[in-house]
Amino acid sequence: MEIDARAGLVEQHTRWLLPVVDGTVTQIRVDYAFTLVMDHYSIRISTPFSLSRGDEHSRHDPEVPETLAPLLELHQATLREGVLMKDGLLVLSFHDGTTLTVLPDERYEAWEAVGELPPVTPSFKVIALPGGGLAVF
Numbered sequence: 001m002e003i004d005a006r007a008g009l010v011e012q013h014t015r016w017l018l019p020v021v022d023g024t025v026t027q028i029r030v031d032y033a034f035t036l037v038m039d040h041y042s043i044r045i046s047t048p049f050s051l052s053r054g055d056e057h058s059r060h061d062p063e064v065p066e067t068l069a070p071l072l073e074l075h076q077a078t079l080r081e082g083v084l085m086k087d088g089l090l091v092l093s094f095h096d097g098t099t100l101t102v103l104p105d106e107r108y109e110a111w112e113a114v115g116e117l118p119p120v121t122p123s124f125k126v127i128a129l130p131g132g133g134l135a136v137f
Helices: 069-074
Strands: 015-017 025-030 034-038 041-045 049-053 056-060 079-085 090-094 098-102 111-115 124-128 134-136
Touching (some): 025 069, 041 090, 056 069
Antiparallel strands (some): 034 041, 049 056, 079 090, 124 134
């Protein structure tokens, strides 16, 4: 396991770990994407994704805003782990047992994770590339 110089990202063999453990969702933004803001980090999701809570599973599409209304419950949720798989899969696990999963997309950047607000220095940006894989800045 290596700590990356980019604001505490942790690189492992097949994945990166976000340095947002125990980060609280302070903002939810909806435009043509669905964005979670946690402390000094943000995760912007641009393609359909799934949410699991126990035995309940639901699909959400940022381009269909009415599917996002139930996700307001994520406001003030605390992230347990943020996993960025090197194949482009994103998995966010929250302390209440909720899991948000974004698959890579063949044509679009499915999501991006950004750490750029003070005190995150240096900043980082990770983008899920079309067709799979990650770009890490």
